[in-house]
Amino acid sequence: MYISLIIITFTKLKKYNMQKFNRGKFLEVTKVRYFKTRRGIGYEAKTNLSDIRIWNDGYGGETYIPYCETAKEYFNLTEQELESLIDTYERINSF
Numbered sequence: 001m002y003i004s005l006i007i008i009t010f011t012k013l014k015k016y017n018m019q020k021f022n023r024g025k026f027l028e029v030t031k032v033r034y035f036k037t038r039r040g041i042g043y044e045a046k047t048n049l050s051d052i053r054i055w056n057d058g059y060g061g062e063t064y065i066p067y068c069e070t071a072k073e074y075f076n077l078t079e080q081e082l083e084s085l086i087d088t089y090e091r092i093n094s095f
Contacts, residue, residue: 025049027074029089045086054082 031046035058042058051070056063063079065071 025073027052027077027085029054029085032086032089043086045089047085054086 026048028048029045030048032043033045034041034043036042037058039060040058043054043056045054047053049070051068052065052074054063054065063082065074065077065082
């Protein structure tokens with residue numbers, strides 16, 4: 001009982017934080033482009049907000065959103081949250 005209460009509370013808090021920081025504009029991935037580098041695979045993901053892109057350079061660094069004025073309110077998203085947006089896009093658009 002206590003575990004389910006904690007999970008429900010955490011889920012509600014997370015949704016509240018997403019709405020608070022994103023001000024009602026939900027970020028969705030609309031297209032992903034993969035490219036090969038000397039050290040691995042990198043990608044650029046376009047989102048439903050035209051100025052905001054999600055990047056991984058393929059050199060072993062983390063997934064990030066490059067700086068721009070409109071992206072400020074999305075800097076609170078973790079690497080795992082950004083990658084989960086891409087995973088969701090790929091599940092929806094896989095054949």
